[in-house]
Amino acid sequence: MRSIRQFLATFALAAAPLAVMAAPAKVMAPGGPGGGYDAAARVPLQVMQQAGIFTDGFQVTNKGGAGGTIGLAEFINTSKNDDNAIMSMGAILIGGIILNKSPVNLDTVTPLVRLMDDADVLAVPMNSPIKTVDDVLKALRANPGALPIGGGSVGGTDQVAAGLIAKSAGVAPNKLNYIPYPSGAELVPLLVSGQIKLALSGLSEFKPYADQKRLRIIAVTSEKRLPGVDAPTLKEAGVNVVIGNWRGIIGAPGMSAKGKAMWLDRFQKLHDSPQWKKALADHGWADAYLAGDDFAKFLDAEKKSQQQVLQELGLVK
Incomplete structure (x- = not known):
């Protein structure tokens, strides 16, 4: 009996790390529900489940604000040494x-993968007198403060893109009336209602509403x-700006x-799967x-690179 008990005890100890590794994933999204970081957190895990790559479940925590640094701080403080904790x-x-x-x-975090690039789009209300990029440039030159521009967090891709567009129009980026929001999902009702005259966000966040004719890209x-x-590219419209909002995943x-090898294996299988290729196409990534x-x-x-661009735009010294 003793040998059997010893065997079972040894087996339980050996299996314990595997049980931990097979636990549900704890996923931090440093932005609001329905936004780009939320999708970047949820969709890969959902596709992993569909493809049978990782089926132990996951829980997403949304913590937006300050360019994602509030969520990052919570992630760092609460997930140390946790092989099941990841963040978009x-x-x-x-x-x-x-x-x-x-x-x-x-x-201090563990870089895992860059997954997708979500091109930014410029969108206006359906009844806006602004029809083209040239109309945007004219409005900025006339009075940049009279054109409220909505976008993501301060210093993010949306604001950088807006600053580069302003610079091409001969307008100082710091003169823009730029209004940051935690996620593109919060921008949509304000844009549709006309409270914001122009907005920048990822295609994945705006395209469903453009398809419904609720806003115009x-x-x-x-x-x-x-x-x-x-819609044309900015370059086609005479503004030599190309910028994308890439997204990825870091570990605790x-x-x-x-743990790192486990996640890298999962993401490699995800990337190779037909389900992921479909998800990329569905979201416009x-x-x-x-x-x-x-x-x-x-x-x-x-x-x-970002430090240099933000300095050139006068957003940091």
Whole structure:
């Protein structure tokens, strides 16, 4: 009997780490429900479930504000050494860290993957007198303060894009009447009602409403026109600006090598799956897959690049 008990005890100890690894994922989305970071947190895990890659469930916590740094702070403080804790993030978060002089940054987290690129779009109310990018430039030159522009967090892709557009019109970016919101989902009703005259956000957030004729997309910030969107690129419209809002996933501070390998394997299988290719197309996302050490190097380069752009726009010294 003793040998059997010893065997069972040994087996239980050996199985314990596997039980932890198979626990539901705890996912932080550093933005509001229905926004881009929320989708970047939920959709990959939903597709993993559909594809049978990871079926142990997940729980998303939404914590928006300050460019995503509030969610990042909570993630860092509550998920240390947790192999089941991950967080969606992207270009906006890096800008938010720089602009908010955040006491927390990405130095301690575990870079996992860059998944997608969500091109920004410029949208106006359906009854707006603004029909083209040229109309936007004329309005900015006439009185930039009279054109309230809605977008994501301060220092994020939306504000950078707006600043670059203003600069091309000969208007100082700091003269813009830019109003930040935690997510594109909160922008839509304000834009539809005309309280905001122009808005920038990811295609995935605005396209459903454009398809319903509740708002009108007048331009996209990508290099080429986007499928299913009847609008020119900024470059076509004479504004030499190309910018995208990439999004990805980071792991908890102190994530073990085994935990990191587990998530990288899951995301590789996700990327290779037909279900993910369909999800990318459904959401209007471009595939921007970059994993592990390559993603970590990209993050280092992105920090320097964004610092330079924000300085050029006069948003940071």
